[in-house]
Amino acid sequence: MLLSAEKVAKHFGSFRAVAGADVAVAAGEIVGLIGPNGAGKSTFFNCIAGDVAPTSGRILFDGVDVTGAPAETRARLGIGRTFQVPTTFEDMTILDNVMVGAFLRHPRRGEARDRALEVIEMTGLKEQAGQRARSLGTPGRKRLEIARVLAARPRLMLLDEALAGLTPSEVRRAIELVRAIHAQGITLVIVEHIMEVILTLAERVLVFNQGHVIASGTPRQVVDDPAVIEAYLGRGHGRPRRARTP
Numbered sequence: 001m002l003l004s005a006e007k008v009a010k011h012f013g014s015f016r017a018v019a020g021a022d023v024a025v026a027a028g029e030i031v032g033l034i035g036p037n038g039a040g041k042s043t044f045f046n047c048i049a050g051d052v053a054p055t056s057g058r059i060l061f062d063g064v065d066v067t068g069a070p071a072e073t074r075a076r077l078g079i080g081r082t083f084q085v086p087t088t089f090e091d092m093t094i095l096d097n098v099m100v101g102a103f104l105r106h107p108r109r110g111e112a113r114d115r116a117l118e119v120i121e122m123t124g125l126k127e128q129a130g131q132r133a134r135s136l137g138t139p140g141r142k143r144l145e146i147a148r149v150l151a152a153r154p155r156l157m158l159l160d161e162a163l164a165g166l167t168p169s170e171v172r173r174a175i176e177l178v179r180a181i182h183a184q185g186i187t188l189v190i191v192e193h194i195m196e197v198i199l200t201l202a203e204r205v206l207v208f209n210q211g212h213v214i215a216s217g218t219p220r221q222v223v224d225d226p227a228v229i230e231a232y233l234g235r236g237h238g239r240p241r242r243a244r245t246p
């Protein structure tokens, strides 16, 4: 397994945001991670990437125990993650933003620049490379967030609603980008509320509810699972959303 999360829990006081989740991801997989708002998906990603320390449990990445390792160590080992709310440096250019990611792997400026340009090309940001990040709209921001992570050459990418807020045609282009990333040998875990994205991309889907994995299977199996339907409807909000059809 490339990633093994064993009984990972994250408590905030007495509240269990992640309540003992077991998740294993093999190299080369595209796994979808879905669940209603507040299910603990982003908190789980935070635990995997080292942005928060889990309360308990164990995280192995390619056999290495990274449970207590800082985020930078995990990034060096190959864990990359996008943030649900992008962490863009607004006054820096798109190129400089992506170079921040590239420096992790390429300490020399010239090499970092070359890597950043490569990734900018791949993510379709070439035209805007010299512009400040603040000039970007939602699709550009989503691409920049992906580019920054990709520049660090991850082996595993955790995408946290990286396609949210896009129009249906932008979603389709972004799906192609995710496929291209996967074709480079990068393993993916995708948190996404847009069911079209999950149904199109994921080979296997895990469903989170109240910090637990409540179902897993093929995309079709999980969307038809009564426990999954109940989890979404029972909360009265945050149902899986299909992308609007044009």
Ligand SMILES: Nc1ncnc2c1ncn2[C@@H]1O[C@H](COP(=O)(O)OP(=O)(O)OP(=O)(O)O)[C@@H](O)[C@H]1O
Binding pocket: 012, 017, 035, 036, 037, 038, 039, 040, 041, 042, 043, 044, 084
């Ligand atoms: N730092 C924090 N302190 C206290 N509670 C938190 C903190 N971070 C998250 N939570 C709570 O933990 C729960 C899980 O949040 P999380 O952001 O992981 O959910 P999610 O599944 O990503 O939801 P969404 O689909 O809306 O992004 C929520 O109830 C949230 O309010």
Ligand SMILES: [Mg+2]
Binding pocket: 041, 042, 043, 084, 160
């Ligand atoms: Mg979230």
